[in-house]
Amino acid sequence: MDTTPLIDAAISAISSVAVEQVVEGLKDIIHRNIPRTTLNLTEEELEKNIIDEIRKTSNWASDDLFKNHNNHSDITSRYVRLDLLLTPHRELLYESQGQKKQPLCDIIKENNGNTVILGQPGSGKTTSVKFLVNSIIKDPNFLNGVYRFPLVIRLRELNKSNSILGEQQDGGIFEKLSLIFGLKFHIDHIIRRPKKDSSESPIDTTKEDNEKLRVLLKTKLIPYILDTQKILLILDGFDEIMDDKIKRLVISELRELVNSLNVSHFILTSRTADYKLELENTNVYEISELTTNQVKEFAEKWFEDSVLSQEFLKELYAKMPYEDFYTRPLLLTQVALIYTRTNEIPSKPKMIYQRIVELVLKEWNEKQGLKRKSKYASFTVERKREFLSAMAFNLTIKYNKHTFSKDQLSIIYKELNRKFRELPIDEVEEVIEEIETHNGLIVQSGYDSFEFSHLTIQEYFVADYIVRTSSVRKFKNSDMVKIPNELALAIALSSEPYLYLLDILEVISKNHLDDDFLSRFFNRIRLENPDFESDALIVIALLSTYTKICDKYIALYNHRFREPNYRPKERQTCEDIDILEKIIIQVSNGEVNQLLKGYYHVKNGLKCIAGMSFITYERDFNVGSILGGYDVPKILYWNNNPQYSVNNNIEK
Numbered sequence: 001m002d003t004t005p006l007i008d009a010a011i012s013a014i015s016s017v018a019v020e021q022v023v024e025g026l027k028d029i030i031h032r033n034i035p036r037t038t039l040n041l042t043e044e045e046l047e048k049n050i051i052d053e054i055r056k057t058s059n060w061a062s063d064d065l066f067k068n069h070n071n072h073s074d075i076t077s078r079y080v081r082l083d084l085l086l087t088p089h090r091e092l093l094y095e096s097q098g099q100k101k102q103p104l105c106d107i108i109k110e111n112n113g114n115t116v117i118l119g120q121p122g123s124g125k126t127t128s129v130k131f132l133v134n135s136i137i138k139d140p141n142f143l144n145g146v147y148r149f150p151l152v153i154r155l156r157e158l159n160k161s162n163s164i165l166g167e168q169q170d171g172g173i174f175e176k177l178s179l180i181f182g183l184k185f186h187i188d189h190i191i192r193r194p195k196k197d198s199s200e201s202p203i204d205t206t207k208e209d210n211e212k213l214r215v216l217l218k219t220k221l222i223p224y225i226l227d228t229q230k231i232l233l234i235l236d237g238f239d240e241i242m243d244d245k246i247k248r249l250v251i252s253e254l255r256e257l258v259n260s261l262n263v264s265h266f267i268l269t270s271r272t273a274d275y276k277l278e279l280e281n282t283n284v285y286e287i288s289e290l291t292t293n294q295v296k297e298f299a300e301k302w303f304e305d306s307v308l309s310q311e312f313l314k315e316l317y318a319k320m321p322y323e324d325f326y327t328r329p330l331l332l333t334q335v336a337l338i339y340t341r342t343n344e345i346p347s348k349p350k351m352i353y354q355r356i357v358e359l360v361l362k363e364w365n366e367k368q369g370l371k372r373k374s375k376y377a378s379f380t381v382e383r384k385r386e387f388l389s390a391m392a393f394n395l396t397i398k399y400n401k402h403t404f405s406k407d408q409l410s411i412i413y414k415e416l417n418r419k420f421r422e423l424p425i426d427e428v429e430e431v432i433e434e435i436e437t438h439n440g441l442i443v444q445s446g447y448d449s450f451e452f453s454h455l456t457i458q459e460y461f462v463a464d465y466i467v468r469t470s471s472v473r474k475f476k477n478s479d480m481v482k483i484p485n486e487l488a489l490a491i492a493l494s495s496e497p498y499l500y501l502l503d504i505l506e507v508i509s510k511n512h513l514d515d516d517f518l519s520r521f522f523n524r525i526r527l528e529n530p531d532f533e534s535d536a537l538i539v540i541a542l543l544s545t546y547t548k549i550c551d552k553y554i555a556l557y558n559h560r561f562r563e564p565n566y567r568p569k570e571r572q573t574c575e576d577i578d579i580l581e582k583i584i585i586q587v588s589n590g591e592v593n594q595l596l597k598g599y600y601h602v603k604n605g606l607k608c609i610a611g612m613s614f615i616t617y618e619r620d621f622n623v624g625s626i627l628g629g630y631d632v633p634k635i636l637y638w639n640n641n642p643q644y645s646v647n648n649n650i651e652k
Contacts, residue, residue, distance in 0.1 A: 003448045019047045022228050026183075029220050032450040034212050036188040041181075049227070055136065057152045057234075061133035080298045080329070081131075082124050084117065084285035101288055104128050105135070108232075109143050111283055114258060114265045118272040119287035120527055121456055121485070126268040128287070129234055136232065147232035147264075151180065155250065156240035156402045157446065172249040173235065173257070177222050180616075185213060214598060215310050218256045227266035233257075233266040239274035240455060242400045242482075254279060276516075289327035298329070302336045312339050317489065325349050325529075330456060335613040341367065345531050349529065350492045353460045357385060358442055378422040379434070387423075388441060389468070390416050392461035400482045402458065403451045463489035472503050477511040484517045488524035496619030497530035497586065498538045505541040518545070526579050 020043045026037050047204070083101040108115065119125040135142045158171050187209045226233060235254075241247045257266055258279050272286060295316075299309035316326055316335065327333045331349075334356045339345055346355050362381045379387075392410045395404055406429065413428040423431055434449065435442050445451045452458035463486045466472070472487070480487070487504055494500040508518070532538070542619045 009121045018228065019043050019050070022046065025224060025228065026221060029224060030185075030216070033216050033220070034187075034209055036209060037190075037213060038186040040184040040186055045182055049180065053180050054149055057133060057150055058137050060152055060154075061130040061137070063130075075519075080290070080294050080301070082294070082329070083288040083291070085288050089643075093175060098588045104132065105143075107283075107285060108132065108267070109146070109267075114261075114279065114282040115267045116275065116277075116279070116282055116284045117269045117287065118275055118284065119269075120272055120328065121459075121524070122328045123287045123289075124329035125271075125287060126236055127329065129236060129267060129269060133234060143232075146230070148230040149231040150234055151566060152234040152236060152446075153177070154240075155235055155237045156242075156451070157449065158246050158250065159243070159401075159403075172246065173253045174218050174222050176427060177225075178217060181222075181225055183217075183221070187213070218253065218258055223257070223260040223262075223264075223606060227262050229264075233264060234267055237402075237455075238268055238270035238532055240402050273520045287634055290329065290332065295326055295332065298332060299336070302333075303340075312336065315339065315345050319345055319347075325352070328527075330454070345415065348531065350531075353489075354464075355495070357441070357457070357460065358490060360573050361385060366393045379431075383420070383422070384435065385464070387416070387420055388435070389465035390419065392458050393465035393470075396458070396483060396486070397479050403445060403449050404456060405448050406450070409450060411523050443475065457484050459489055462486040463493055466490040467493050472500070472507055475507060477513065480507065480511065481513060481517050484520035485524045488521050489528060491525060492528035492530040494530075496533075498532045501525075501530070501587075502538050505538075505545060509541075509544065512603075515576070522576060522579050522583060526583055526586075529586070542580065542584050542587060546577070546584065 020549050023039075023041060023043050023046055026041070030037050030039055063453050066253050081103050084104055085101060093461075104117070117128070129152075131150065136147060136150050140148065153173060153176050158173075158176065214409055238250070239483055241250060254266075254268070254277070258281050275284075295311075296313065300306065303309040303312060316339075326335065331352060334352050335345055338352070338359065340357055342355075346352055358381065391409075391412060394415065395401070395408065398412065399408055409432060410428045413423075413431070414425060417423060417425045432442060436444060436450075441453055441457060442450055443453050452461070462483060466483075466486065467490050472490075491497050491500045491504065508521075
């Protein structure tokens with residue numbers, strides 16, 4: 001069914017209400033605050049701008065990487081309503097979490113405030129928001145009429161741009177909204193002359209009025225439009241802002257929005273490990289893993305056949321390595337697609353990424369019944385994969401972004417041309433178009449911008465390049481901090497994950513990488529669940545890192561009662577400890593005790609390891625059990641600190 005007429009009708013209905021009052025209200029605010037400033041915006045222009053943006057938002061919400069792979073017309077045809085956990089996020093582990101599951105739509109209906117939706121990679125953050133956007137546009141009463149329409153800002157697209165005041169500056173949320181609504185201003189050029197006999201120079205008021213206008217935009221003008229139009233503002237991908245200056249600006253603007261909005265609200269999405277903010281009047285939720293019933297519902301929607309869905313589920317649940325994977329919507333979708341095309345599920349989770357890229361590169365066109373012949377006959381599937389991996393790695397390292405301009409693509413393309421001689425050096429646009437139109441792994445996201453179709457796809461290609469061509473020991477510190485997720489994924493893709501992790505831990509130890517890197521890195525390792533072998537060396541290396549994190553936690557613990565309100569980074573530390581404990585158990589197969597005892601005997605005492613010794617803290621300092629049920633003090637500290645007692649006896 002073609003839903004375009006329905007959407008068009010909805011857009012016309014919701015955008016034409018009270019636009020004239022909005023324009024008059026804006027002019028009144030400006031006149032009262034900056035009398036010399038004129039708003040150059042008509043009612044017709046504002047209405048057109050709003051309609052255009054709603055259409056863009058609707059198109060964004062309807063776009064789905066896999067919608068054409070199994071004859072699904074739109075995202076709603078296979079969407080499973082996910083549950084969210086209301087979380088006192090980053091609470092200490094020994095404190096009660098009091099988590100309660102609720103469906104996303106129910107939360108937005110009941111929530112009279114702003115909402116942050118967190119989730120792991122591939123957990124369904126963006127897909128859930130897209131479903132919400134589609135539902136509001138198609139049904140004005142979907143959320144009890146609280147919001148008339150949604151607008152989306154993809155935070156990865158924020159960058160330096162010419163502002164509405166004609167200056168080059170970091171583009172933030174307010175700048176983007178000003179451009180969306182078409183706000184244009186004229187400020188009378190006034191020279192304030194000094195009094196007679198004064199030594200002061202004449203003062204041009206333009207700069208002063210520009211600053212006043214910039215403040216007015218944030219505090220009154222943009223909030224006025226959002227509130228009067230009852231707009232639900234979708235801010236997608238906080239974790240995808242790579243530029244530190246822009247991220248700081250966005251954080252500041254989020255706080256401005258919290259303070260200035262009354263009727264309108266925002267929904268912010270982010271990967272869990274990347275969100276460390278505390279915002280007033282804002283509830284933080286985390287997407288829960290798929291339940292057995294939700295996996296069943298997804299299978300039924302995907303296959304549209306009860307027999308096929310049952311066969312798929314039987315095969316899925318028979319694959320023990322997928323115990324953690326099928327609870328993440330993106331990976332479940334990929335597994336379903338692979339099964340649809342091959343009637344089998346890969347034997348190892350890491351092969352999901354490889355197989356899905358192969359399918360998209362090689363077989364997508366066949367599925368759509370299209371006969372496309374590549375202009376570049378020698379540009380085979382494997383060479384495309386190699387090219388995309390090299391392209392993704394170099395773009396990520398050089399620009400530290402997820403959205404790239406034609407010029408940036410051209411620069412990297414020319415640098416790679418030495419290795420890919422079959423591609424003409426002056427045909428970068430043609431090659432990118434070849435990949436975009438034939439495969440969909442790279443998509444055009446704007447007039448002059450391209451991106452990988454999903455962040456996880458970009459991360460896979462970067463990790464693939466690292467595993468095949470790079471030595472992690474050669475990485476500069478400044479490069480490593482850009483790719484914590486990619487390095488973790490590279491470990492999972494490696495043929496010997498534990499040795500690869502050992503190399504990375506050695507580099508981490510030497511480079512003293514910050515807490516944010518470690519948090520993202522270990523969180524992603526835990527998610528990817530590499531096929532580790534049990535080895536004392538890697539356990540020791542992990543415990544070294546664990547010790548450093550715990551050392552910071554001790555200081556926080558000692559001040560617990562004096563500082564009851566913890567900062568986000570302090571709370572993050574506790575989560576990192578929990579994640580790292582799980583990884584250590586995973587790596588050691590629960591045999592940490594025996595491994596350490598063996599290593600102790602070889603080295604004639606743990607204190608001989610790298611000139612350091614293990615120190616333990618009191619048993620009642622409880623942040624969980626690293627030894628899988630062993631009632632022993634935790635291994636915590638390397639140096640001989642008199643605050644703690646030396647304990648080389650690791651036995652039970």
